[in-house]
Amino acid sequence: MEDAARILQLVVNGAASGCIYGLIALGFVLIYKATEMVNFAQGDIMMLGGFVAFSLIAWFHLPYWIGALLAVIITAAFGYALDAIVLRRVIGQPQFAVVMLTLGLGFIFRAAAGITWGYDSVGFNTPFTNKTVNIGGLVLGEDNLSIIVGTLLLCGVLYLFFSRTRIGIAMQAASQNQLAAYYMGIPVRTIFSLIWAISAGVACLAGILLSPVSMIDVNMGGLAIKAFAAAVIGGFGSIPGSLVGGVIVGIVEQFAGYKLPAGFQEVTSNVVLLLMLFIRPQGLFAERMGKRV
Amino acid sequence: MRHLFRTDYRQDIALWRHNGDRFWYGLLVLSVLVAPAVLGEFYIGELGAVFIFAIAGVGLMLLVGYTGLISLGHAAFLGIGAYTNAVLLAQGVPFLVTLPVAGLFTALCGAAIGRPTLRMSGLYLAIATLAFGSIVGTVFQKWTAVTGGFDGFAVPAPYVFGISIDGATGIYYVSLAVLVLVLFVAANLLRSPTGRALVAIRDSEVSAQSMGIHLARYKTLAFAISAGMTGLAGALFAHYVRYLAPDAFDVLLSVQFVTIVFVGGLGSLRGAVLGAMFVRLLPQFIAVVRDDLPFGIGRLPGLEPSLFGLTLVLVILFQPGGLNGMWLKTKQWFQAFPFKRQASFRRQKTYARSERLR
Helix, strand or coil: CHHHHHHHHHHHHHHHHHHHHHHHHHHHHHHHHHHCCCCCCHHHHHHHHHHHHHHHHHHCCCCHHHHHHHHHHHHHHHHHHHHHHCHHHHCCCCHHHHHHHHHHHHHHHHHHHHHHHCCCCECCCCCCCCCEEEECCEEEEHHHHHHHHHHHHHHHHHHHHHHHCHHHHHHHHHHHCHHHHHHCCCCHHHHHHHHHHHHHHHHHHHHHHHCCCCCECHHHHHHHHHHHHHHHHHCCCCHHHHHHHHHHHHHHHHHHHHHCCCCCHHHHHHHHHHHHHHHCCCCCCCCCCCECC | CCCCCCCCHHHHHCCCCCHHHHHHHHHHHHHHHHHHHHCCHHHHHHHHHHHHHHHHHHHHHHHHHHHCCCCCCHHHHHHHHHHHHHHHHHCCCCHHHHHHHHHHHHHHHHHHHHHHHCCCCHHHHHHHHHHHHHHHHHHHHHCHHHHCHHHCEECCCCEECCEECCCHHHHHHHHHHHHHHHHHHHHHHHCCHHHHHHHHHHHCHHHHHHCCCCHHHHHHHHHHHHHHHHHHHHHHHHHHHCEECHHHCCHHHHHHHHHHHHHHCCCCHHHHHHHHHHHHHHHHHHHHHHHHCHHHHHHCCCHHHHHHHHHHHHHHHHCCCHHHHHHHHHHHHHHCHHHCCHHHHCCCCCCCCCCCEC
């Protein structure tokens, strides 16, 4: 019985951190689906979002909910500007140039955050910090549960947005065929910047949800490599796939930490990623496609 | 201005375009050969390090600049080459055997990673190599029986024909010889059908495939050659640092290698050497001006990576030709002297190219 409870707890913890990976991966996938760019700075945008929320809540003493909402809006505006000012310029350059551009931007964000907020870990009080719920003898941290619930809510909102609103449908159209979308009168460039904004907002939310579990610090963007594993498992183009991939990576990591000697937990996500590429490189949720000439 | 009149098809693939090239490169080789007699030990050591980075840069240039793939794990290949060389030397194998073996073994590792990932789009290689790099870093730390872990690994002194080449000058000459060899191999490869296949893959995968190029095979070949050259650089790097620590081969080093390629100028072997000079000189430059910068900027912990990031961003946005492109533009400015126009170097408008499968 003891063991079953332990395993259930590991699953919940794994699912919680997996949701964070899934949210970062969601950001990659949104941008990749629309613009065929991969944003290697996604983890660093999450870090910036976390720090913005920290300054609003801990420095300006805003209530948690208002501070979190404002932080998401500010980070989304930042994402919009990033695309409009920097990334729009490299359209047409080879893919690897974009990879290196975003990687370089990530290093700059890290330095900027280090100058602004310092290199120490910080945290702020959330309604979920250090609280537990007892469900049928199973003790779970409210922080972990808040991550899972928050992710599920966000997915519902995004689903409704993409399927019901005009802008959401325009985004789907633009990511399926840019030229046809132009002909239908969709402002494709603005739509792409808006997608960057959504993706930055999601990253910021991931940072806020993560903050009660682990502190905010300059190098938290390193989580992005685990999110890559999540995105690859999901097939790098499927939004539900990236969340499922994230949860898989999170749970595998928790069990590796439980069973394997210390130090191996850090690389499990990388091993999972490479194994996935060896066995089924198109991912679990691959769409069948031919090549367009 | 020099005009080349082609009278022979072989001129198209000649290594030297004209006698001017022969003269200037001959002079360069000569001055590099006599440099140890003139310069001090410190400068020779640094120049040797530039050569080592240039070897890895040429390898990565073949991959990024000519095949259009990107690797974020070349530091791991440098590490594999370094540890293979050092471990074999410690077993008593002579240096002239361990050096090529280090290169070959690293090339095999590259093929093993490249073969499965390269079936997918080039993006997956970037992600897979990033993951591979971090796994290899952990292996270096944990496999203490072979690598010594964080205690480090003292690299035995290498002997060539019974002569110890442990000093800065010895490493300098060996690195120079390997660099010349690697440049020769790369230049020859690029004028062969294989090299043309690689360039075709870079420019359009679909058209390369319809010309009968086996994409996965050529991409794997390019990746293996690139990894092998980096492995050679790693073997020399082991002698340059003399004491291997597992945390030296991290992502930042991989980013430095890619910076070599971008700053030097994509698609030019000369660019790889120029980029290596830039990447080795930047930290030295930071060390010199560190204390003179205002507001304590010089003492920020993340200064070096952020400068590399900034350089990458600026080069990609404003000078995609890199140092080599700047050199070509300057040369053209002088050759065409009063006739340089605003439009001479204007970039063509580019459009999004979809590689998407549908």
